[in-house]
Amino acid sequence: MKDTAPIKQHLIDPEICIRCYTCEMTCPIDAIEHDDDNVVVDPDVCDGCMACIPVCPTGSIDEWRVVETPYTLEQQYGWDELPEQEDIVLDAAPGADEALDGAMAALLAEAHAGAGGKPKAPVTAAKPSINLYNLGKPAVAKVIGNHRLTDDPDHDVRHVILDFGAQPMPVLEGQSVGIIPPGEDADGNPHLPRLYSVSSPRDGERSNYNFVSLTVKRDVHEGGGGVCSNYLCDLELGDEVRVTGPFGGTFLMPDDRDAPLLMICTGTGSAPMRAFTMRRQRTGRGAGRMTMFFGARTPDALPYFGPLKKVPADLLEQHLVYSRTEAKEYVQDRMRAEAERVAELLQDARTHVYVCGLKGMEEGVEAAFTSIAESIGEPWGALRDRMRDEGRYHVETY
Numbered sequence: 001m002k003d004t005a006p007i008k009q010h011l012i013d014p015e016i017c018i019r020c021y022t023c024e025m026t027c028p029i030d031a032i033e034h035d036d037d038n039v040v041v042d043p044d045v046c047d048g049c050m051a052c053i054p055v056c057p058t059g060s061i062d063e064w065r066v067v068e069t070p071y072t073l074e075q076q077y078g079w080d081e082l083p084e085q086e087d088i089v090l091d092a093a094p095g096a097d098e099a100l101d102g103a104m105a106a107l108l109a110e111a112h113a114g115a116g117g118k119p120k121a122p123v124t125a126a127k128p129s130i131n132l133y134n135l136g137k138p139a140v141a142k143v144i145g146n147h148r149l150t151d152d153p154d155h156d157v158r159h160v161i162l163d164f165g166a167q168p169m170p171v172l173e174g175q176s177v178g179i180i181p182p183g184e185d186a187d188g189n190p191h192l193p194r195l196y197s198v199s200s201p202r203d204g205e206r207s208n209y210n211f212v213s214l215t216v217k218r219d220v221h222e223g224g225g226g227v228c229s230n231y232l233c234d235l236e237l238g239d240e241v242r243v244t245g246p247f248g249g250t251f252l253m254p255d256d257r258d259a260p261l262l263m264i265c266t267g268t269g270s271a272p273m274r275a276f277t278m279r280r281q282r283t284g285r286g287a288g289r290m291t292m293f294f295g296a297r298t299p300d301a302l303p304y305f306g307p308l309k310k311v312p313a314d315l316l317e318q319h320l321v322y323s324r325t326e327a328k329e330y331v332q333d334r335m336r337a338e339a340e341r342v343a344e345l346l347q348d349a350r351t352h353v354y355v356c357g358l359k360g361m362e363e364g365v366e367a368a369f370t371s372i373a374e375s376i377g378e379p380w381g382a383l384r385d386r387m388r389d390e391g392r393y394h395v396e397t398y
């Protein structure tokens with residue numbers, strides 16, 4: 001019999017973590033720390049209080065392993081990815097109940113992560129580069145473009161183009177970069193990076209130039225939010241910007257050009273969809289058509305409204321929906337109206353689904369998928385789980 005029961009150890013997924021250090025600042029007992037590479041949890045200090053879970057913007061904090069010997073800080077600092085859960089044999093002995101609770105909680109926490117569980121990259125996705133630049137050693141890019149994308153005077157969305165010059169910035173469509181705003185926060189600490197999806201394809205905003213574009217909305221909320229977004233919106237040509245990343249190893253497009261893509265987005269959540277579309281425009285069509293449900297307040301508030309009109313219909317089927325025109329439509333309403341088309345895509349084993357934008361859209365999109373999937377005799381939960389496990393169901397909402 002073992003003299004110590006297995007414990008449930010709290011860990012952070014280095015592949016998904018964006019190194020914003022919010023968890024570290026939130027932890028009430030200083031159990032979280034970082035070096036230039038990873039953010040780690042001290043097993044001797046962490047008491048599993050969960051205070052850090054809701055503040056994490058990516059969900060990378062919600063990782064748990066049941067272990068007989070906890071992973072040390074040194075081991076965690078050396079990881080590029082989390083170790084798999086090892087098989088633990090629990091003894092039917094005093095103390096085992098507690099361990100069993102921990103094991104169940106760990107399994108449940110994993111089952112509930114992300115898009116209904118642990119997301120996976122598409123099988124044919126290119127291998128992403130991750131964490132080339134960090135807070136201590138950022139890339140420095142030069143602003144070579146800052147164009148307004150929306151006519152609505154109250155809705156300033158910008159297309160910001162950064163030139164990385166000779167610094168390698170191999171970023172795939174669907175990945176994100178961190179932007180470090182200059183200056184200090186209210187407590188006098190330097191600002192931490194904020195995350196933005198790239199809206200350019202892997203070979204650059206301009207083909208074969210080391211240019212990366214971002215889609216950024218000015219934050220006009222009262223109360224001093226939007227430090228980084230407003231910094232980006234106000235950038236002038238020639239300004240220098242400190243950049244970390246790239247980040248993200250799963251929200252990627254398949255390299256299989258025959259795979260249909262179903263893209264559902266709101267507002268600036270269109271950034272990765274633009275990158276996917278440009279990639280397919282540049283690499284030739286294949287058989288995989290792209291279908292997009294894109295929601296904005298009005299046509300004047302829809303980023304890339306003009307350029308989208310020029311994308312051929314046989315490459316991209318567009319459903320642009322507006323919530324503040326007479327139509328008063330959300331993306332999920334149009335998905336239901338186009339149930340037959342969505343059902344056809346769900347039945348194609350090559351279809352990859354991407355949902356990106358406001359956190360609030362998730363519930364309505366899930367409900368629309370549920371009724372459409374049920375109409376073709378597929379329980380949505382099971383179908384979604386299968387797609388996710390096959391790297392074909394992806395959600396990125398904030």
Ligand code: NAP
Nearest residue numbers: 196197266267268269295296297323330357358360361398
């Ligand atoms: P927004 O303009 O505020 O909203 C876009 C549309 O979504 C509006 O028509 C809005 O309708 C609608 N909407 C609101 N609640 C909804 C719901 N429950 N279901 C479906 N549609 C809903 O959007 P935004 O300010 O651009 O925000 C986009 C989000 O994308 C942000 O949270 C951003 O963080 C995230 N994002 C951005 C990037 C990036 O790199 N830029 C990448 C990924 C995600 P009403 O307002 O009329 O209700």
